[in-house]
Amino acid sequence: SATPSSATSDGCFIQCLTENIPSELIFTPGSSKSNFTGVLESTIRNSRFLANTTVRPICIVTATDASHVQAAVRCGRTNGVRLRARSGGHDYEGLSYRSVLPETFAVVDLANLRSITVAAADETAWVDSGATVGELYYTVANKSSLAFPAGVCTTLGVGGHFSGGGIGSMMRKHGLSVDNVVDAKIVDASGELLDRSAMGEDLFWAIRGGGGESFGIIVSWKVRLVRVPPKVTVFHISRTLEQGAVDVLTQWQHVAPTMPEDINMEVLVQGAPQGQQQQVAVFFQFLYLGTCDDILPTIVSRLPELNATKADCNEMTWLESTAFMNFGDTNTTQLLDRSTGPNFFKNKSDYVRRGIAMSVWLEILTKWLAMNGSGIMILEPHGGFVGSVPTGETPYSHRTGVLYNIQYVASWSAGDDSSVAIDWVDSFYEFMGQYVTKSPREAYVNFRDLDIGQNTVVNDVSTFESGKVWGVKYIGSNFQRLAMVKGKVDPTDYFRNEQSIPPLLQS
Ligand code: FDA
Structure with missing residues (x-):
């Protein structure tokens, strides 16, 4: 598991990255050649966290290939540095690029891992986590007569949005984004790249609405596209x-x-x-x-x-409607x-x-x-x-x-x-509180709110009891099953943040 890091282990971590990932994809605050601040701030969508007091990463890796994500996980594990994944940076509490408490961590930024491949005949597409939902809508509609159900804001990153559910204006007809995910590729806590059959049905279930940050870094999703009328x-x-x-x-x-x-x-x-x-x-x-x-x-x-x-x-x-509902006009190039x-x-x-x-x-x-x-x-x-x-x-x-x-x-x-x-x-x-659901008072995991509870870490592992406080609000009766999946795939709690699913170990 990750151990408390020191300047030496941070240095070894960066050294390990430079040996395994092209150096132009690695950004550190100290380097005069790298635009660390520009990259960090590129997708800080909540300007509250531009403040100087924000706890920042020691390094950002702008992965362009799944192998870079794998290398970052292996270097992080070996040197005791945790990673936070960022796709579109919309997390309401900024947890994809900041830590609430002082902690050493690095960011794997997926914004440039963003290809979208549409198989119109099959009515499916593979979309990388760093694509935005606007890019997905635009590409799908321009390569087929199909569509995809996801959020209204077009800059949302596929990685965070899908792993938390994906509420959108076609959900009453076609469900959430995750109701239409049929395969995915994840880099797990050992740095292995796994598709649905390799990760197994439990992990595949967990990443479709349980929040991605707890289980690994999802690099790509295969989605079922949906039919929409011409008007x-x-x-x-x-x-x-x-x-x-x-x-x-x-x-x-x-x-x-x-x-x-x-x-x-x-x-x-x-x-x-x-x-x-x-x-x-x-x-x-x-x-x-x-x-x-x-x-x-x-x-x-x-x-x-x-x-x-x-x-x-x-x-x-339909494509024009995605622009219209967001920008007030039908110019679809704004989706990009x-x-x-x-x-x-x-x-x-x-x-x-x-x-x-x-x-x-x-x-x-x-x-x-x-x-x-x-x-x-x-x-x-x-x-x-x-x-x-x-x-x-x-x-x-x-x-x-x-x-x-x-x-x-x-x-x-x-x-x-x-x-x-x-x-x-x-x-x-x-x-x-008196007019909405109680016991638990439900909340949506993609609308992250740290006021409803945060993990306590004991012996370097987030405790199940502390996670349950916010977990049942976001996930209801599915929380325990998620914690069991976490216990299986990441028992030492490498992938964690203030509201990640804690591991529940089976005796
Ligand atoms: P970001 O990159 O910040 O990631 C969010 C979380 O997911 C972080 O914990 C991060 O570590 C983790 N994560 C990101 N990529 C990952 C990956 N590849 N693998 C594993 N973990 C990963 N929601 C909704 O359902 N419907 C809507 O219409 C809207 N509208 C909306 C508008 C605006 C302006 C904002 C700011 C937000 C929304 N949302 C929303 C909420 C949105 O779905 C939520 O913030 C998503 O997590 C955003 O995903 P990003 O990849 O952009 O966020």
Whole structure:
């Protein structure tokens, strides 16, 4: 297992890397020739962690081949240096490139391991972990008439996004990303490169929603592509309090999860912080896999409070819809843009299994979303395919009976006092506790939140009991099985972070 490192072992680690990996792929802070800071910051998507106080890696390896990942793992094991894998860098708590406590670690950055090979006849594709979901959408749609279900934000890295589940606007029809993964290649804690048959079904199960960081470094995924019609429809509707937003939201909770699987009715509730001009507004963003005429009558009859009309419909191709929902226009070349602007945020998540009363929604909109520091709520309806998959099929346990999940987003700008927004999200989350799932209070592993628990390490191994605190919230009844898989494939806990699955050893 990794041992506490010293300057000597760090030096031996770097030496080992340089003997096994092309030197232009190795970045260390000390070297005047290498652009360490530029590479480190290239995919820090939460600007909070650009701060000087962030615990940084001693080295970054920008792997372009699976053999580089294997070499990094072997050098790390031999010299007692842990690795953190980074694909797209979207981790809300920055765990792919920072450590909460002072610790010596290196980053294996997969952003340049990003090829996508589409087998249109087979309706499958191999995609490397460093590709973004935008690149995946673009490549698949340009090489076939097919599509893939994954997240809305197009810069998400396939590696982190898939290994945590992959919620997206086609999940009611086609499931999460992981419901469509049919093979994968992982570098395990011994540095071996294993495909599905070599890793075995337990490990293959674990990496499809249990979080990748606990089990190894996944370099590639084989996915089943899905069929989409030539035209899809995006609805963009906004409603203020005066326009009946509370009424619509209250009804929406029961309608959205029970609509036909072809429609996903996402909601974004935008706060109106005190002292600002904007009003509280509720945005309804629907994706229907078909034409406006085919679905509008159903929306009007099931959710009459919304007053949706043909003027709210925007018909386009599926690929255009992925750009439209993210950027507001149909220019699909934007899907290939990996850059993002500064973004300071703290997010939390919940799941709702019983609708929230109208009086509570009124309080949410008029009180909580009108406070200083208030941010937004994003509601993702479940039901349909995503709700029909048995709980044990993948680690993602929020299936049967879930109406929708909630994401709370608190954000601020450079130079602002972050505590105003963070206090808002903390107290709002506390208030919401009475209206969402309890025992456990469920949360989504891809919306990482270190407040719900962090591992304690005893004798150099994360303890099962400390992991269980946050683990059952993210993974529910699948947590124990994940810990058993971890116990089998990485019993000494080499691959770990503050919220990695602890090993449960079988006697
Ligand atoms: P990053 O590289 O930061 O990795 C995240 C975690 O996975 C880290 O612990 C890392 O070590 C580990 N990891 C990364 N690559 C790995 C690999 N190859 N092998 C093993 N472990 C690996 N989610 C969602 O489901 N639906 C959505 O629509 C959105 N939307 C969204 C928008 C924005 C702006 C953000 C910032 C985030 C989201 N997310 C999301 C959450 C997102 O799915 C989550 O942050 C993913 O982990 C991001 O994956 P990255 O590879 O980009 O992250």
